Amino acid sequence: MNTTSTPLGLKRETLASSVRSEIERRILAGELVAGEKLNEAVLADSLAVSRGTVREAIRSLADSGLIALKTNRGAYVRTVTVDEIRNLYDLRGAVFAMACAATARRVGEERDDILIATLKRNLEDMRKAYRDDNRSAYYELNIAFHDLLLDAARNPKAKAVYDALVKEMHLFRKRGLSISLNIAHSIEEHSAIVEAIADADPQRGREAATRHIESGLGRFLETLSDTAQY
Amino acid sequence: MNTTSTPLGLKRETLASSVRSEIERRILAGELVAGEKLNEAVLADSLAVSRGTVREAIRSLADSGLIALKTNRGAYVRTVTVDEIRNLYDLRGAVFAMACAATARRVGEERDDILIATLKRNLEDMRKAYRDDNRSAYYELNIAFHDLLLDAARNPKAKAVYDALVKEMHLFRKRGLSISLNIAHSIEEHSAIVEAIADADPQRGREAATRHIESGLGRFLETLSDTAQY
DNA sequence: TGATTATTAAATGTTGACAAAATGCAGAGG
């Protein structure tokens, strides 16, 4: 698996795309905080590259939602409000549910034992991580679970949208909130999804996925009200 | 309603964005056909603008899916295969279903009589267009119906994704196919969606919308097999 | 003194030129 995540197949790394990756990394790592202004010249200097190249990278990031542009006034790291988070959850849930339904449909047309086995193993690993109270392992497995399904759906555009949404959600102030604590509940929801897919039942897959995301939003909002002022 | 569709509020028209609109228009109007190569210099000349500006516009269109880029080899108007169309349908359906569910949810929280009335009027107008066999009126009303719901959902990002998907679908060779003939059936599906929303029932809204899009795909595929070689 | 208007500095928008890569063609060799 490539870490740089080249957008499309035939597209070697170009300078601008490297710069894009670097700026994206800085944003997601929190080195550039939400609301911060991005000065093209400063960035160009910092990256030892021309201003035009930085500009191209910034425009690209703006198109994918990480950056907001104001004409003649520059680029800003987007700030995501709690209201927008709900919208992002809704949208991500829709894409995820569709992916689960499409995967179940595909499994009905052409069996995919490897996929089912991989999903079940992920479930087992998660249960183990839960027993061991291994948070970071759980976190990784959770991401892997969703990625697995998005890949299995064989819908590249959907995956691209999904990935962009996940990145955009990271913009929400305060990291760590996303690690919802009700792991046991979450695992059971995953299990329901896997079963629906194994049974090649798109409708049930969609419903299980929708429930999962909705209860995820619920947990998120709870954590939020606990943590206070927003 | 603005025809140029400015992506975000605070963003006056800039040269590059005008160029972007113009290229987009040429693609959707069929003046630039799928698979065609876009020469930056030629376009710059044709639009009386610098190459850099054209380049910026092209990159932006690539990010939204209308154009495919190959490093050091240029930009091409994307070709959409029949396989991809199914994926696009799936994704568009997911977003649309989510929008219907979100709208129904919102109607449950705060009544929106104007919305309901507008939707019902759209239904009536459609029935009239059907009786009069007025295809172009039906076509417009159909688009308006979907736009209405996407707006009502109050999820700008979802609307942006939806609009991009619709544009991308237009890339499929042969125009006019999208006008599915089973208008009567389609109207009844719309009616079911409106009722679910009027009843503030998100779950039913989502299901009705999903059915609508799925049967739309079915009609599309039929038309396709009729029209022959693909 | 306070507010309004010039002036000035900084940042973005736009352009044309230079460098690197890819494609097409021609000629040599088999």
Next chain:
DNA sequence: CCTCTGCATTTTGTCAACATTTAATAATCA
């Protein structure tokens, strides 16, 4: 006659400079 290699042309990638717009500051006037 076909294939492979090397050169020339074309096209994209990158850069530095110019133009325009915005924001900040200073100066003027009531």
